[in-house]
Amino acid sequence: MPEHTFRVNGEPVTVNVADNVRLLWVLRDILGITGPKYGCGINVCKACTSFVNGQAVNPCAIPVGDLRPTDEVTTIEGLPATVGKDLHPMQQAWLDHDVAQCGYCQPGQIMAAVALVRRVAAEGREITNADLDGLRNICRCGTYFRIREAITAGARNMV
Amino acid sequence: MGVDRRRFLGYVLAAPTLLTAAELEVPPTAHAQLPSPDITQILDLNDMMTVAALPTSGLITVGVDQDGTVSFALPRAEVGQGITTSTAMLIAEELAVPLDRVRVTLADARPELLFNQLTGGSNTTIATYTPIRVAAAVARRRLLDAAATELGVAVTDLTLKAGVITDRSGHRIEIGALATKAASTRTRQMPVELTARPNFTVIGKPHNRIDALDAVTGRKKFAMDLDIPDAKPTMVCRPPTINGKVGSVANLNEVRALPGVTDVVVISTGVAVRADTFGQCIDAVRALRVSWKPGTAEGKSDSSVLRELAAAELPLGLKPPFTQTVEGRFTFHFRSNSALEPNCAVADVRPDRASVWAALKSPIVAQQTIAAKLGLPLGAVTVHVTEGGGSFGRKLFFDAALEAVEVSQKVGKPVKLMWHRADDARQGRAHPMATSRVRAAYISGTVLTYDQRHTSVATDLSHGLGEIITAMAARLPVGDIGFSETFFQLSQTMSYNFGLATRLLSETDKGFNTGSMRNVYSPDVTCARELIVDQLAARMGKDPYQFRHDYLRDDRSRAVLQKVAEVGNWGRPMPAGTAQGVAFHAEYKAVSAALVEIDCRPETVNRPIPNGVAGPRVTKAVFAVDVGLAVNPRGLEAQMMGGIMDGIAQALTSSLHLRDGYFLEASWDNYFYTRQWNTPPELQIIVMPNTSENPGGAGELGVAASMAAVACAYGRATGTMPTSFPINHGTLSFDPKPTVPPVPPSPTDGLNRGAPGA
Numbered sequence: 001m002p003e004h005t006f007r008v009n010g011e012p013v014t015v016n017v018a019d020n021v022r023l024l025w026v027l028r029d030i031l032g033i034t035g036p037k038y039g040c041g042i043n044v045c046k047a048c049t050s051f052v053n054g055q056a057v058n059p060c061a062i063p064v065g066d067l068r069p070t071d072e073v074t075t076i077e078g079l080p081a082t083v084g085k086d087l088h089p090m091q092q093a094w095l096d097h098d099v100a101q102c103g104y105c106q107p108g109q110i111m112a113a114v115a116l117v118r119r120v121a122a123e124g125r126e127i128t129n130a131d132l133d134g135l136r137n138i139c140r141c142g143t144y145f146r147i148r149e150a151i152t153a154g155a156r157n158m159v
Numbered sequence: 160m161g162v163d164r165r166r167f168l169g170y171v172l173a174a175p176t177l178l179t180a181a182e183l184e185v186p187p188t189a190h191a192q193l194p195s196p197d198i199t200q201i202l203d204l205n206d207m208m209t210v211a212a213l214p215t216s217g218l219i220t221v222g223v224d225q226d227g228t229v230s231f232a233l234p235r236a237e238v239g240q241g242i243t244t245s246t247a248m249l250i251a252e253e254l255a256v257p258l259d260r261v262r263v264t265l266a267d268a269r270p271e272l273l274f275n276q277l278t279g280g281s282n283t284t285i286a287t288y289t290p291i292r293v294a295a296a297v298a299r300r301r302l303l304d305a306a307a308t309e310l311g312v313a314v315t316d317l318t319l320k321a322g323v324i325t326d327r328s329g330h331r332i333e334i335g336a337l338a339t340k341a342a343s344t345r346t347r348q349m350p351v352e353l354t355a356r357p358n359f360t361v362i363g364k365p366h367n368r369i370d371a372l373d374a375v376t377g378r379k380k381f382a383m384d385l386d387i388p389d390a391k392p393t394m395v396c397r398p399p400t401i402n403g404k405v406g407s408v409a410n411l412n413e414v415r416a417l418p419g420v421t422d423v424v425v426i427s428t429g430v431a432v433r434a435d436t437f438g439q440c441i442d443a444v445r446a447l448r449v450s451w452k453p454g455t456a457e458g459k460s461d462s463s464v465l466r467e468l469a470a471a472e473l474p475l476g477l478k479p480p481f482t483q484t485v486e487g488r489f490t491f492h493f494r495s496n497s498a499l500e501p502n503c504a505v506a507d508v509r510p511d512r513a514s515v516w517a518a519l520k521s522p523i524v525a526q527q528t529i530a531a532k533l534g535l536p537l538g539a540v541t542v543h544v545t546e547g548g549g550s551f552g553r554k555l556f557f558d559a560a561l562e563a564v565e566v567s568q569k570v571g572k573p574v575k576l577m578w579h580r581a582d583d584a585r586q587g588r589a590h591p592m593a594t595s596r597v598r599a600a601y602i603s604g605t606v607l608t609y610d611q612r613h614t615s616v617a618t619d620l621s622h623g624l625g626e627i628i629t630a631m632a633a634r635l636p637v638g639d640i641g642f643s644e645t646f647f648q649l650s651q652t653m654s655y656n657f658g659l660a661t662r663l664l665s666e667t668d669k670g671f672n673t674g675s676m677r678n679v680y681s682p683d684v685t686c687a688r689e690l691i692v693d694q695l696a697a698r699m700g701k702d703p704y705q706f707r708h709d710y711l712r713d714d715r716s717r718a719v720l721q722k723v724a725e726v727g728n729w730g731r732p733m734p735a736g737t738a739q740g741v742a743f744h745a746e747y748k749a750v751s752a753a754l755v756e757i758d759c760r761p762e763t764v765n766r767p768i769p770n771g772v773a774g775p776r777v778t779k780a781v782f783a784v785d786v787g788l789a790v791n792p793r794g795l796e797a798q799m800m801g802g803i804m805d806g807i808a809q810a811l812t813s814s815l816h817l818r819d820g821y822f823l824e825a826s827w828d829n830y831f832y833t834r835q836w837n838t839p840p841e842l843q844i845i846v847m848p849n850t851s852e853n854p855g856g857a858g859e860l861g862v863a864a865s866m867a868a869v870a871c872a873y874g875r876a877t878g879t880m881p882t883s884f885p886i887n888h889g890t891l892s893f894d895p896k897p898t899v900p901p902v903p904p905s906p907t908d909g910l911n912r913g914a915p916g917a
Contacts, residue, residue: 042826044770104499132835141549142801142805
């Protein structure tokens, strides 16, 4: 069985599994990291959104064999450490706005929100309604409006 | 119940630490002394569920532990509606402890609870509001008695606040220190008085969810996140048509040899594969070569079901003489009630016992069914209720749990069974397709009759709600009618003074996997009614808002309508192609009104959305709700927000297309539930001041008025009353995925190095 080494939430990990097994299942079924959720398996619902080297990606669509030993995977569990705090400002904004209902999609929503704020900041501008409209993460409980409010608030504390 | 409505009898139970319970007498059944124009004025669905639950409410217990925490196992399912938070608030109020010291867990299936463990009908808070408070109030009284003995003072000299009892000299005792002293060696009855509403400090104040931190950190555990030893990922290769059956499998051994696969076994619903990872399950499901037998909807399509519905429609009756009429016939297509958490369950079946973990809204029925299926005594089956990732009615059914125990029994190993999203879409539960025909007759400014005939593919109520209705139906003054009709009659109400109003449900075709999707009949029935109300107003030359205001039956109803009109600035001038719509809905002892603004201009409708549906945009939504007594206004707002998103989806974008015995939709890129680009950028929810001593239901309440308001706004913006929902159903906005293999492969381009993020 091939061996794959990469980094997850700041720690190196090595797993023995076939190359084509998608990262989502390596995280959840082998490493027991269950923050990223399954919602479709075809990269449309975005419930598993995580980062690879700081870029938002969807682990359901990444064969584990594509990862290099230096690649850093960040899941919702590792997000606070990226700012050296117990909670990332976006997670705090989520709490302040009481966004979650069932909570299932929320780890992916928060990761996508952080990625959006970073992208907009890199473009040197403020978040617009069009940016928020562009988020593809599905929330079947329909928390969309509070998500919009939380992102706007969280962005102010992410500088 | 005596003259004082706040005095109740509770129990202190024999236990090493303080354990209290509530028992309520069955209140006198509302009696029908007069012929009523509307049965819901005598007894509505929630009354029936509450009355059915009461005889077992004594078994709801509150415990105080030595560390000062208070524990309560809620016999309901938390699936996002916020009932663990509102329940903790009830206990914190009566017991005067900080909310963060109240631990609310979900009770395992407890068959002794009979009807009192079903989560449905937006009934949780209505049915448990008093029993939980009584149990907590008994605990408060026992703690005060114990402290009085301990401090040698009178109970009247003590105050309990923030989990600490203090006497007049300033001596303090933490309640945890009294947990054993306040306990009883025998069970006895105890009268208590509940906190009066003006003295509430917790109930009625907005509170954030108690599970929010777990949700935002990824720590919240759903069934698939549980670490049950050796419960390996398991999926099922399902038929290409609805409820098809396995004929034969050509390559069982070949698939058993695939990487990571531990077991492949034929079960009643397909071919199950168990593997080290779900990814390997998906590969194995795709590799199976199965010949299938026909299903239960073979060859059927949207058009053939519409013909079945037309054939099952009941007549509207005779038109009253000398009147003018407004008529409409509305079609509502199949909709999926899949939650984002797919259908799933963990099962560990041994020769002499079984354990199951799943988000279940009818766990007792699940336990009974599983025990029967496995041939085990009921007591040998443990059903753990996990927190659910959404439900919308879906988790009233326990089909994943049934499959999980079947696979676990057949392979002799624990399994973690999950449906693929494509399975949920194609073999899952749907809101049945329905038509609603309405005729209203009027003469010179007065509506004389209103008749509605709702015709629907049968709604499957076999999950326990049906049992309650069956058990109670004989006691209702409705005669001997089936429980679907009873449910329909009890859940629908005529809120307008429209003279003689009749409504009837006719059902046909039990070949589909249907269920009570959030708000069940009401979104469709109310949408049809409110569109006709707009037509009546137009015929009589009245403003749609003013017309509703004039005809609503009571002040409470008029108040929510008036509120949305004020806040939403009803009647403001708007550009051509855009319009406001307003609608009203009453259910679950609550009233609600929605005002929306919609933009149907071509540049909006046709705005480009990759792999999604744009369509008309609801640009603003204002919603007013009066649930009688709002336990947690912030949670109530959240439920209304979700209901609004559901209403927008059902009016505009969300439906399943039936062709050749299967639904074309296979994932979220086909099924167009509201997305950010469909969300109103302006949204305001108004929780009205309390109008009752008791809370109403909230979980499903927001959908009907929202859907109706969007439909009415669409009609006003386009100048044509819409008659088929969702309005984009006629356009297939995606390429259907294959049905064999039944699940799509996962993409491999997710990393896409060098490109911007996903």
